[in-house]
Amino acid sequence: MAECTDGKWLILIHQIPTKPAYFRVKIWRRLQSLGAVAIKNSVYVIPENEETLEDFQWVLREIVQGGGEASICAANFIEGLTDDQIEALFQAARDADYAQITEDIRNVLAFAPASASAITDEDKATLEVNLNRVRKRFSSVSSIDFFGAPGRKAARTLIKGLEDRLKEAEKESESTKNQIKKPDLAKLRGRTWVTRKGVFVDRIACAWLIRRFIDPESKFRFVSSKGYRPKTGEVRFDMFEGEFSHERDRCSFEVLVKQFLAFDFALKEIGEIIHDLDFKDSKFNKNETAGIGGLLIGISSAHETDEARLERGRAILDDLYEYFRRKPS
Numbered sequence: 001m002a003e004c005t006d007g008k009w010l011i012l013i014h015q016i017p018t019k020p021a022y023f024r025v026k027i028w029r030r031l032q033s034l035g036a037v038a039i040k041n042s043v044y045v046i047p048e049n050e051e052t053l054e055d056f057q058w059v060l061r062e063i064v065q066g067g068g069e070a071s072i073c074a075a076n077f078i079e080g081l082t083d084d085q086i087e088a089l090f091q092a093a094r095d096a097d098y099a100q101i102t103e104d105i106r107n108v109l110a111f112a113p114a115s116a117s118a119i120t121d122e123d124k125a126t127l128e129v130n131l132n133r134v135r136k137r138f139s140s141v142s143s144i145d146f147f148g149a150p151g152r153k154a155a156r157t158l159i160k161g162l163e164d165r166l167k168e169a170e171k172e173s174e175s176t177k178n179q180i181k182k183p184d185l186a187k188l189r190g191r192t193w194v195t196r197k198g199v200f201v202d203r204i205a206c207a208w209l210i211r212r213f214i215d216p217e218s219k220f221r222f223v224s225s226k227g228y229r230p231k232t233g234e235v236r237f238d239m240f241e242g243e244f245s246h247e248r249d250r251c252s253f254e255v256l257v258k259q260f261l262a263f264d265f266a267l268k269e270i271g272e273i274i275h276d277l278d279f280k281d282s283k284f285n286k287n288e289t290a291g292i293g294g295l296l297i298g299i300s301s302a303h304e305t306d307e308a309r310l311e312r313g314r315a316i317l318d319d320l321y322e323y324f325r326r327k328p329s
Contacts, residue, residue, distance in 0.1 A: 007074030008083065012036065012044045012056050014063050014070040023066050030059055035144025037089045045086060047146050048074055091149040097141040098151030105134055105158040112165060119169040125249045127169070131162050132283060185260060189215045194236045197222045199306045201296055202278045203238045204313035205253040205270065210237070211314070212321075213261055222306045251278040266324035270317065292320065 012031070016024050034055045036044040046052045056072050063070040077083060108130045113119050119127075138155055145152060193210055195203050199222065211218050225239040236242030238252035247255050254271045261267050272284035277293045299312045 007048055007076050009045050009075050009077070009086070010048045010052055010056055011039075011073050011075050012046075012059065012070060013073075014042050014044075014060075014068060016042070016063060016066070016068040023068075027059065027063060027066075027068075030062070033140075033144075034059070035090070035093070035146060037086075037093050039081060039086070039089070087147045090145075090147050094141060094145045094147075094149035095151040098138075098149060098155040101134055101137055101141065101155045102151070102158050104130075104137075105155075105162055108134075109158075109162060109165065119165075119172070121248065124166065124169050127162065127166050129283060131159070131166065132285065134159060134162070136285070185214060188235060190217065191215065191233055191235045192219045192221050192231075194221045194223055194228070194230060194234045194239070195242075196225045196239050197306060199309050200300055201293070202251045202253055202274055204296060204299070204309060205274045205317060206237050206244070206256060207310045208314050208317040209253060209256055209261075209267070212318075213267075214256075220306075220310065249279070249283075251275050253278075266321050266327075269324040269327075270320055273320075288320075292316070 014027070016027060018024075031038075031044050034046065034052070036046040036056075039045050046056065053072070060070040060072055077086065108127065112123060112127060138159060141155075142152065193207070193215075195206070199207065207218075207220055221234070228236075228239070230236055235244070237244040237256070239245060242252075244256055244259075245252050250258065251271075251274055253274045257264070257267045257271050269286075273286055273289045273292050276282055276284050276286065276289050277296070295316050296313065299309050299316075303309050303312060
């Protein structure tokens with residue numbers, strides 16, 4: 001790719017065929033996602049740096065491949081538009097984005113119960129999904145907020161308000177939980193833990209959790225879940241009608257952590273990874289998820305027996321637990 005000569009701004013000038021119509025819209029959306037602003041019809045400007053140059057070069061290639069024409073130049077404005085006026089265009093564009101984020105958050109907060117004690121588990125799940133959504137949107141807008149638009153502070157303040165509402169609900173939930181008799185771990189020791197054959201993400205993680213934290217001498221049995229009836233001394237997990245299985249938007253691993261080890265921060269972090277891999281909903285979108293998912297897929301591909309998969313998974317999850325246990329909150 002060509003190098004850029006000195007200039008505060010990069011300008012993309014393009015001419016796109018009128019047909020197909022969707023192509024013009026596609027390029028417009030691409031430029032919007034990069035944070036570029038239009039100073040004239042088909043003339044877009046963005047602050048000059050290596051990253052924005054590469055972004056513009058990819059757009060140029062896409063335009064040319066679609067039958068259009070485009071040029072990129074580095075420039076300083078001498079007459080007409082001033083740098084301050086161009087910066088104001090960027091700030092106005094980002095302020096519009098932040099305004100949409102703040103409106104979305106206000107709508108979420110408006111429909112949430114005002115009292116933390118009135119927030120149900122279903123409410124919390126909805127709030128968490130919306131919080132993750134606005135966080136992603138805020139992160140995307142912030143990455144193209146080149147000149148610090150004023151609306152950023154208001155959006156961030158509202159996001160914190162949503163975070164605080166969830167924290168209050170969690171505290172209230174914990175307070176209520178302390179009044180409820182917790183399951184007796186001793187009654188679960190010495191049992192045979194039963195789950196479906198062909199263990200993968202959730203079942204591998206559950207078995208690791210059971211053996212490390214609940215019953216070090218646990219035995220596992222792998223069955224066909226269809227019509228299976230448990231025998232005396234057996235406990236089923238991650239299977240239909242099992243004692244420990246999915247609940248609402250929680251995977252089986254999250255259910256076990258919530259019931260027995262809710263105050264272990266490292267297990268909560270692992271639970272978020274297992275959740276996203278099991279449900280494939282990107283609810284938590286953690287940086288470590290893809291890597292752990294790749295390792296577990298590799299285990300399943302390389303080992304046919306469930307016992308071998310559990311053993312290989314145990315080593316990975318032991319190390320992952322140690323990583324989160326030592327990681328600052």
